[in-house]
Amino acid sequence: MMNARMTRRRMIGISAAAAGMVLLPPRGGAAAEAVTWQGEAMGAQASLIIHHPDRDKAERLVEATVAEVRRLERIFSLYREDSDLTLLNGQGFLVMPSPEMVDILRQSRAAWELTGGAFDPTVQPLWDLYRRHFSTPGASEAGPPSEAVAERVTRVGLDRIACSPDRIDLSVPGSALTLNGIAQGYVTDRVVDLLKAGGIERSMVDMGESRAIGSAPGNRPWRIGISDPLDKASILTVLDVEDRAVATSSPFGFCFDREGNFSHIIDPRSGATPQRHASVTVVAGQAALADALSTAFNLMDADAIAASVRMQAGVEAHVLSLRGEWTKFTAWDGRRL
Incomplete structure (x- = not known):
């Protein structure tokens, strides 16, 4: 049985990492x-x-x-209330975004294209759905209802985000970004x-x-x-x-x-894990x-x-x-x- 509290991310260092x-x-x-x-x-x-x-x-x-x-x-x-990402997710747009935000979305788009959409930072609505479902007392072990998963999938799609040095727009209502699948690597590169x-x-x-x-x-x-x-x-x-x-x-x-x-690695194309x-x-x-x-x-x-x-x-x-x-x-x- 997997431990639901095990850390999602991993490290290389002097000691072993949870994932690897x-x-x-x-x-x-x-x-x-x-x-x-x-x-x-x-x-x-x-x-x-x-x-x-x-x-x-x-x-x-x-x-x-x-x-x-x-x-x-x-x-x-x-998770920071004052971050650019939190502001973008909260209001659905970001005016005069930082060059780093524009750059990481450019790199995300390249990975999205390279993997046929398997990498997609707009998967956050699905993450929220699974988190809320399994944190609810008495939640079904079968996971969220298929209809709820299908509805969240309609909010996903990096190709529907408008991004320029002047403005970023999340054009689909209820959409949101997570950069957890690329930000650690991006920071490492910087x-x-x-x-x-x-x-x-x-x-x-x-x-x-x-x-x-x-x-x-x-x-x-x-x-x-x-x-x-x-x-x-x-x-x-x-x-x-x-x-x-x-x-x-x-x-x-x-x-x-x-x-x-139900793994943290969610397929943005289907909503499955x-x-x-x-x-x-x-x-x-x-x-x-x-x-x-x-x-x-x-x-x-x-x-x-x-x-x-x-x-x-x-x-x-x-x-x-x-x-x-x-x-x-x-x-x-x-x-x-």
Whole structure:
């Protein structure tokens, strides 16, 4: 039985994550001394490891990173009453939106097109429906009525949002956005840009999703362990990454119901919560893209995942089946066991 209180998001850091990844010491020994930070970003556990010969400069970069994360939270957070996203959802429009809001919606649209609509941040009305249903005492274990689900689906569709540097409009009454499937990756990418501008050539950044800058100490790859979604203490496979982002999503990360039949990964096209795969890990150049695709691929079959991966150079997907079998998809051959 799944724990409905298990965290929805995941972290890479010194300790294991609920859904899926662990930063391991590089091969050949422990990492060199570094400036590290652990905290919270966008509602997720976050960590930062900076290798720099000037410790004072490294600490100043950590302070700048935390300030940037807090600034972006005031734009993207679904739970802050003063965020731009909360204002947009509440009034249905946003005048003179921040450049970051316009940019994240542009990247969301690209992921929406790449996945045939499987990634869609306008899924929030369906999330609210499931949350309210299962938080009601005596709620049916069969889930919300099919008619209610169908009605909420009519509010979903990223193609019906008007977005420009001057204004964003949610044209469908009752529609709303959640950026939880991409914002952590987006924030991670912004932090990477900040650190690179500060001269950092070697770092592991995790602001809810992770991205490596350069190689680990000793010119070795950073090693990321992918955990069993049902047993976070068990590492199923290890990925070596350099200058790449990694994101993992699993339907077992959070479920609305105690029996685990209704996952947080909701198909925006049907309103259903299918469990096609045990987990999906995506490696990409950008954390925002890896974040969005790891969610969407959980809703797609093998052929659809292969087709999407072939359309995006530098992307690979590691899919764990419900039977415990791994399949790797790459942009070069589409599918490789």
